[in-house]
Amino acid sequence: MQADPPFLPRPHLLSQRWLDVAFLHWAVDPDAVRHLFPSGVAPDALDGQTYVGLVPFRLVGTAIAGGPPAPWVGTFLETNVRLYSVDATGRRGVVFLTMAAERAIAVAAGRTVFGLPYRWARMGLRHDGDLRTYAARLVRPGPPVRSRVSVRPVGPAIDGPLERFLTARWGLHVAHLGRTWYLPNTHVTWPLHRAEVQELDDGLLAAAGLGDLARRPPDHVAFSAGVAATFGRPVLASTPRI
Template sequence: MVSVTAEQHVSVPLLRASWDALTFVHWRVAPERVQALLPSGLEVDVHGGSAWVGLTPFVMGNMRPLGVPDLPGGLRVPGARRLPRLADVSSTPETNLRTYVRGPDGRDGLWFLTIDAGSAALSAAIRAAVGAPYHGARMSVEHDERTVTYAGSRRRSHEAYRLQIEPAETITPSDLDIWLTSRWRAYTHHLGRLLVTPVEHEPWPLRQATLRSLEQNLTDSVGLPGLGEPALVHYSDGVQRVRLGRPAVVA
């Protein structure tokens, strides 16, 4: 059941991180359109009779794999002072295009239609490990006094996006807000098997947000053309205690 707080404690996280400066852009979609994109074993989850698809850009920060302690200033490559783009390997922009599903046992979770990350090495490693649809991309997240601007273009292909939002005041999440943002497992399909990865973090602090501009072809590229204007936009300053657990085969 969807809940504000995590459904499980990830006692031995394979990865710890923060998810910072995150925007949720959501469209309503006919359930049959989304169901056609899902692997066997997953059923589209609906709210108010609609499936929902979310474009979610953010910064994955302070990444620490199992056994690496918290390091002030992040995890840095020795001798890389003259290569600032390589020096800090603990942070990267990421943008996922996601939808909401139920597994064979009825538990709710996320299904990623596509994921772009600023680190090509990280993208390749996660794709190889669990089958998540990661792609290396040139990405940026820029802040000014009023707006946050995200941009990305995938390497060696035409997929790209640019969006700008203006965050506003903090809100008390509605039932729909919680349903869209508070998911505690992610499903992937790898080597013919359906996997599930548990997720734990503190509740999302959500803010209202105004969409100032949006250009993207990611939804078209996954088989969802013509979605039109988004129905909802939220912003979050982020969560700092993200714990991703060990993927398990779904029985």
């Protein structure tokens, strides 16, 4: 794993902050999720296991190409279902299966421009002391898909091999326009704290093709106040790194 943030060539595409981030992770056999990855990308593994992540957070202050932060459209709640990936060039990243977000215009832009699996959702975040409760309901025809997660930080900072595996990710892989792309990013090392789940009632994992995974407790739970991130230009996943 490349633990330190990489150099990100200019021009930069956009920047944003990811705040009040809860990380819930389940260990799974890589072969159980291999079919969910885009062409040319495989599950990344640590000690023979890969992970499924459920990650609710606040996305704040998106700014395009070094411009000023968008005051409304660039700030919203989001909950992601994600996997951990590696391509033939050795680039490690994430693959998103679902990206629930409460801004319809951001959903449309993410789907159209980058091919990301954004879904419009009604969302909420409640603070009760150090307890965070995240709620999401996908807006779509058919049966409702909901997620409700409450987490509380309970311990000191953590920064071990598993934490680095899950969060030292410098890009994402996505299938778009018939090709597989890598969208690079950079950010400081995540300040993580151990956390515990107070409530978990989630349908996003099942809707993303992961069965009843959410019925068992996650294998790893962490919380972060957040980081600032910057994205570079997308490149084909088969293109050697700069």
